[in-house]
Amino acid sequence: MTQESPYGFETLAIHAGAAPDPATGARATPIYQTTAYVFDDADHAASLFNLQDYGYIYSRLGNPTVSVLEERVAALEGGRGATATASGHAAQMLAMFTLMEPGASFVAANKLYGGSVTQFMRTFQKFGWDCEMVDVDDFAAVEEALKKSTVKALFCESLANPGGVISDLEPLAELAHAAGVPLIVDNTMASPALCRPFEWGADIVIHSTTKFISGHGNAMGGMVVDSGNFNWAQNDKFPSLTQPEPAYHGLNFFETFGDLAMTVHGHAVGLRDLGPTMAPMNAFLAITGSETLPLRMERHCQNAAEIAHFLNTHPKVAWVSYAGLEGNKYKPLADKYLGGKAGSVFTFGVKGGYEAGLQLVESCELFSHLANLGDTRSLILHPASTTHRQLTEEQQISAGAGPDVLRISIGLETAKDLIADLEQAMAGA
């Protein structure tokens, strides 16, 4: 079941999952830099391997520093449990690994982060998993795509990268549930400080914790968060959770662990057998970062709104796609799902297209030209020549990453300094 906490979001960001160390009393979460954990005796070892007792065996499956971050993010999302992974891409693979089978398929939004498009449309094909991309603003198209008997999930981003597009989560959750499948939401760009998809009916949330949750551009990580609300036994689509698991002597995960099934499976099968585990050091950095998530998001959004307004009235700018601007198509959805905020990552086009865009990127002195987002530092990127380079031009345009598009991730610097940097860079463009 979804967890409603009596505590406020800021309190959870600092305390959830992290109690003083039981052995030493250390108040900050220690970095448990160990690969393995001693057993009390042979029977204790057997209980752990059989999943009959709680405890650590080997850090590929679980680590005390990493599990603090897992509980932290689960609490911030209002979820039942979470599985940390080495990166956001690993989180997507792990979530799909639990749901999919060879020959199965899922439906995904066509306006997705380019890296996700490539993972879903090309690499997942090697596992025998098919992905059909649809415009999730078109509910009839989503409903039609979900009719295929092989479909196991609907996937979208709450706030899409890079286009400033917002998914209408509530009706999408209803469509997914009518088809007997979960709605999976990549909540990386909004972060739980702006949007908690479970409150709108989503069943699973994916994060690249590398971005706003860590927030300092220094630690890779991903997270699969389960709401605990989806009934995996409502149909026969999810045998990994509802059929006996041969690798655990016929254990049935949903019957044994109830609403913890997805999280236990993520560790006991997903991490155990695929191995994309988060490093304890990265978990420690993400834990530290997460403590200031609410404060940082507030300033990220405030700075982004100022810069979006500046760009929107600049004579050299052709257009700005930022859901916080009046008249933007997605403004009503920002009001509904993101508390009226629109995140700090958005796109704009400069007059002069591809060449002018590249020159602007190269002329920045304060904005860093790199492929990341959700950093304290402001970042700028030309998606068509970098992150979305592997897509066809048609896919680039559909993903909001056409040839004239620039993506910026607004950091926590003084807003007027960021405006001055863009001003000088555009003077040369």
Added chain:
Amino acid sequence: MDHDAYSNSYIRDVLNSTKTVAMVGASPKWNRPSYFVMKYLQAKGYRVIPVNPGAAGQEILGETVYGDLKSVPEPIDMVDIFRNSEAAGPIADEAVEVGAKTVWMQLTVRNDAAAARAEAAGLNVVMDRCPKIEFARLNGEIGWSGVNSGVISSKRRRARA
């Protein structure tokens, strides 16, 4: 009692005031959920007495299995029900008759009418929960598996109870 949202203190009081658990529907098969729970509760210091007419007279984890609650020859604090919601009704009534203090129905098991009868007789009732999960949640163990315990504390946790 709001059976949709139990407070941490209610569950904690139930678990702390229990020493002996009669587990109805306990399975002798080691990979069944009831076996997991019985083994875990034993490790945490609870006496668990298995009840299962199909296995009466056998032993599970060192304890003799009884055919029904009334055959258990010692006082029972909690009756933990590993049966479906319908079957849970008469078992809850038996729990009242044998003088148990708590009726606990496992995950997915819920019988509101039986719960009301047991509560009217002065028993505590917990439904659609697992005592293994709840014990681990309230004692800082469940977070080891990435699960949201819902517990926040600035006190040192016990590593093992």
